[in-house]
Amino acid sequence: MATKEVKTASETKELHISPVGRVEGDLDVKVIIEDGVVKDAWTEASMFRGFEIILRGKDPQAGLIVTPRVCGICGGSHLYKAAFALDTAWQTELPPNALLIRNIAQACETAQSIPRWFYALFAIDLVHRNYARSSMYEEAVRRFAPFTGKHYELGVTISAKPVEIYAIFGGQWPHSSFMVPGGVMGAPNLADITRAKAIMEYYRENWLESVWLGCSVDRWLENKTWDDIMAWLEESENHYNSDLGFFIRYCMDIGLDKYGGGVGRYIATGTYLHHELYTKPTIEGRNEALQQPSGVYDGEKFHEFDHMNVREDVTHSFYEGNSMLHPWEGETIPVDPADGKKRGKYSWAKAPRYLIDGKPITVEAGPLARQVACGQEPKGKYWDHDPLFLNLIRTLGPSVMVRVLARMHEAAKLYKKIHEWLDAIELEEKFYIKPKELPEGKGFGATEAARGALSDWIVIEDGKIKNYQIITPTAWNIGPRDANGTRGPMEEAFIGAPIANPEDPIEIGHIARSFDSCLVCTVHVYDGKTSKELAKYRIVGK
Amino acid sequence: MATALWLQGGACSGNTMSFLNADEPTVCDLVTDFGIEVLWHPSLGMEMGNQVQELLRNIVNGSIPLDVFIFEGTVIQGPNGSGRYNMFAERPMKDWVYELAHVANYVVAVGNCAVQGNIPATPPNPTDSTGLQFHRTEMGGFLGKDFRSKAGLPVINIPGCPAHYDWITQILVAIATGRGKDIKLDEYNRPQTFFKTYTQTGCTRVQFYEYKIPTEEFGQGTRKGCLFYEFGCRGPETHSSCNRILWNKQSSKTRAGHPCIGCTEYGFPHGELEVGTIFKTQKVLGVIPKELQEGIDPVSYMVHAAIARAVAPKWANEDMFVV
Numbered sequence: 001m002a003t004k005e006v007k008t009a010s011e012t013k014e015l016h017i018s019p020v021g022r023v024e025g026d027l028d029v030k031v032i033i034e035d036g037v038v039k040d041a042w043t044e045a046s047m048f049r050g051f052e053i054i055l056r057g058k059d060p061q062a063g064l065i066v067t068p069r070v071c072g073i074c075g076g077s078h079l080y081k082a083a084f085a086l087d088t089a090w091q092t093e094l095p096p097n098a099l100l101i102r103n104i105a106q107a108c109e110t111a112q113s114i115p116r117w118f119y120a121l122f123a124i125d126l127v128h129r130n131y132a133r134s135s136m137y138e139e140a141v142r143r144f145a146p147f148t149g150k151h152y153e154l155g156v157t158i159s160a161k162p163v164e165i166y167a168i169f170g171g172q173w174p175h176s177s178f179m180v181p182g183g184v185m186g187a188p189n190l191a192d193i194t195r196a197k198a199i200m201e202y203y204r205e206n207w208l209e210s211v212w213l214g215c216s217v218d219r220w221l222e223n224k225t226w227d228d229i230m231a232w233l234e235e236s237e238n239h240y241n242s243d244l245g246f247f248i249r250y251c252m253d254i255g256l257d258k259y260g261g262g263v264g265r266y267i268a269t270g271t272y273l274h275h276e277l278y279t280k281p282t283i284e285g286r287n288e289a290l291q292q293p294s295g296v297y298d299g300e301k302f303h304e305f306d307h308m309n310v311r312e313d314v315t316h317s318f319y320e321g322n323s324m325l326h327p328w329e330g331e332t333i334p335v336d337p338a339d340g341k342k343r344g345k346y347s348w349a350k351a352p353r354y355l356i357d358g359k360p361i362t363v364e365a366g367p368l369a370r371q372v373a374c375g376q377e378p379k380g381k382y383w384d385h386d387p388l389f390l391n392l393i394r395t396l397g398p399s400v401m402v403r404v405l406a407r408m409h410e411a412a413k414l415y416k417k418i419h420e421w422l423d424a425i426e427l428e429e430k431f432y433i434k435p436k437e438l439p440e441g442k443g444f445g446a447t448e449a450a451r452g453a454l455s456d457w458i459v460i461e462d463g464k465i466k467n468y469q470i471i472t473p474t475a476w477n478i479g480p481r482d483a484n485g486t487r488g489p490m491e492e493a494f495i496g497a498p499i500a501n502p503e504d505p506i507e508i509g510h511i512a513r514s515f516d517s518c519l520v521c522t523v524h525v526y527d528g529k530t531s532k533e534l535a536k537y538r539i540v541g542k
Numbered sequence: 543m544a545t546a547l548w549l550q551g552g553a554c555s556g557n558t559m560s561f562l563n564a565d566e567p568t569v570c571d572l573v574t575d576f577g578i579e580v581l582w583h584p585s586l587g588m589e590m591g592n593q594v595q596e597l598l599r600n601i602v603n604g605s606i607p608l609d610v611f612i613f614e615g616t617v618i619q620g621p622n623g624s625g626r627y628n629m630f631a632e633r634p635m636k637d638w639v640y641e642l643a644h645v646a647n648y649v650v651a652v653g654n655c656a657v658q659g660n661i662p663a664t665p666p667n668p669t670d671s672t673g674l675q676f677h678r679t680e681m682g683g684f685l686g687k688d689f690r691s692k693a694g695l696p697v698i699n700i701p702g703c704p705a706h707y708d709w710i711t712q713i714l715v716a717i718a719t720g721r722g723k724d725i726k727l728d729e730y731n732r733p734q735t736f737f738k739t740y741t742q743t744g745c746t747r748v749q750f751y752e753y754k755i756p757t758e759e760f761g762q763g764t765r766k767g768c769l770f771y772e773f774g775c776r777g778p779e780t781h782s783s784c785n786r787i788l789w790n791k792q793s794s795k796t797r798a799g800h801p802c803i804g805c806t807e808y809g810f811p812h813g814e815l816e817v818g819t820i821f822k823t824q825k826v827l828g829v830i831p832k833e834l835q836e837g838i839d840p841v842s843y844m845v846h847a848a849i850a851r852a853v854a855p856k857w858a859n860e861d862m863f864v865v
Binding site for chain 2: 173176
């Protein structure tokens with residue numbers, strides 16, 4: 001790691017890690033360690049592309065082309081919420097088939113991301129030499145070593161299968177724009193549907209059940225508590241030795257269940273709008289029509305998600321001012337980082353916050369957030385109710401391991417939902433209803449990308465975009481401090497992490513990657529230097 | 543055997559994601575069967591921080607030879623030429639790009655951002671983004687029109703937003719198996735083998751194009767017709783192999799009812815995303831498409847269209863892609 005280290009009398013070390021790779025984009029992390037434990041942290045997004053600026057004054061539908069290209073990893077998710085933002089602004093009507101296809105495509109993108117992220121991005125750290133003393137290390141290498149591990153190549157190649165389904169409906173993945181206000185661009189034929197089902201069966205047979213779970217999808221989904229998971233682990237050798245069984249045991253052996261917990265507060269905007277309940281998309285009717293629930297968990301109880309409570313604070317971001325605005329009023333006015341640093345700014349990410357009783361709080365977005373949201377009492381007819389992860393955070397507490405498990409848990413659920421939605425398509429019915437292109441309007445669209453809550457706010461005036469603001473899951477998670485000096489969720493997750501070897505702090509990598517912060521997803525990113533208060537220490541290059 | 547380094551500038555990782563979808567060869571096959579040694583890639587690299595900086599320095603000073611330098615994303619030059627909108631390993635990314643491009647045998651721009659600046663370079667181009675050797679349709683870009691890599695070639699441009707995985711992997715195999723000399727480039731330095739044909743070559747809607755039968759509506763309306771007449775499809779004038787080498791082994795935009803948006807051409811996004819340009823055919827006098835296929839003038843078009851419509855058989859007006 002571009003590890004610059006500072007030694008002081010009190011055994012305080014400062015590490016500046018640039019870049020932390022494999023988080024899709026450039027993320028610079030600075031942490032302060034005392035006695036082998038992280039005491040403070042700064043996450044600095046180091047790249048800016050200005051998409052929100054480019055969108056101003058453009059065709060109202062420009063977001064359908066531009067926003068998927070904010071992030072090639074979750075481009076289908078960008079398209080999903082951009083289409084709904086226009087649907088709400090233009091007050092369209094959607095045929096049930098269009099909602100089904102959008103849901104299938106969004107779910108396939110996430111089903112792709114689960115193995116690709118786990119094997120290609122996360123698990124290769126499990127073979128890091130720091131863990132060579134674990135008795136399970138050799139087996140970890142055999143399974144997860146990059147390019148040569150037994151399951152590495154399988155993980156990468158199987159991940160290409162679900163997006164074949166995306167291509168069947170949308171032409172290609174990544175970067176289709178096939179979801180449009182009023183529906184979807186195409187109309188599938190019979191073989192498109194049957195082939196899609198066959199592809200999901202391939203995914204189940206060749207990876208999900210045989211390699212990952214070691215049991216049927218239904219058996220895994222019977223687990224409702226951590227005790228259930230422990231019993232499942234011992235129930236059969238197939239469970240114990242599956243990649244999931246091995247991963248759980250290895251985490252507990254090397255301590256990934258012990259750190260990286262974060263703020264313990266979560267935001268889910270929810271997704272998968274039901275094909276019967278959202279044919280007339282409105283912002284007000286959104287929560288009820290979800291299948292993947294929304295909600296904000298404050299550490300004790302749940303609050304209903306209301307987009308009007310979302311703010312972005314730019315006090316420590318490389319943008320003009322120190323405002324905390326709702327995205328419809330949001331601004332994106334970049335400053336030269338060289339000047340920004342003099343004003344205490346250090347990241348291209350804005351700092352999203354959620355207001356509870358008018359007070360801004362930091363919340364974590366991601367698979368763990370939405371699986372926790374599944375634990376609340378359902379507030380919609382089709383809300384997924386699944387107590388497993390609420391149980392995990394309340395018994396075990398959040399950690400790197402729990403965050404990863406939440407993500408992997410979704411593969412089983414999505415496999416079932418994709419089949420269910422494919423079966424519900426009525427091929428002879430409509431896939432599109434031509435909307436009126438209203439010259440004025442405000443829209444809000446949101447979804448859950450693989451890596452968490454993703455939302456667009458659009459203001460249309462005089463037939464063009466007046467304002468367009470995007471909040472990505474990465475911004476929720478890696479955003480910097482706010483006006484109150486409160487750390488962002490990932491910054492907070494570093495606190496308390498044990499660092500075995502400051503020369504090679506793999507633990508920081510695990511935490512960063514457990515959030516899967518595809519940094520290009522933030523839209524705005526930059527590299528930091530030592531913050532002022534630390535300037536008194538002499539920085540020694542490695 | 544070949545060493546490869548892949549970096550990302552103003553990028554979305556879409557080309558990397560496309561690359562990971564590869565089949566015949568898979569990304570792993572490139573390493574194990576074709577001896578391509580991936581020195582580092584932002585998604586796939588094991589090293590962090592200092593280890594990367596050390597690697598990059600060793601490549602620049604020549605102690606680690608670099609056969610292929612692959613760049614994804616725009617070269618970000620702002621603000622005020624400083625490159626500070628995109629820092630990487632403690633330097634502006636553009637400075638790394640300049641040095642690495644000059645020590646590599648081959649330089650490959652993967653995806654339209656690295657090729658010509660693409661969406662980040664769309665007005666008002668807030669980051670002063672540009673491509674490696676083109677800025678939009680003008681040759682030049684960041685490295686300049688006279689740039690040649692050590693093998694004597696200009697930047698090999700693999701455009702597309704994103705580039706199809708096959709366009710990337712087959713070029714890498716060509717280099718690794720000694721067929722670099724067979725990579726013939728067109729005037730935009732694109733490999734002709736992929737970019738001589740049109741997106742329309744192999745499109746399932748081409749019969750409707752010939753008889754001038756439009757698709758009238760999205761959704762169920764795409765069961766017949768060609769998307770060129772109403773939905774701004776650029777398939778007839780865009781060079782790509784999207785309908786010869788299918789996406790994700792399954793389909794293509796136009797097959798799925800999605801008008802081609804011309805993302806392998808250097809004017810993309812065409813019309814700069816201005817009002818009225820998205821998924822709508824721009825017309826002259828309300829009827830003639832403003833942009834026609836290469837080599838066709840409006841008068842020939844009108845004559846051809848009148849005859850084609852008159853002789854169109856009955857089936858050409860019926861749904862073809864039915865349930």
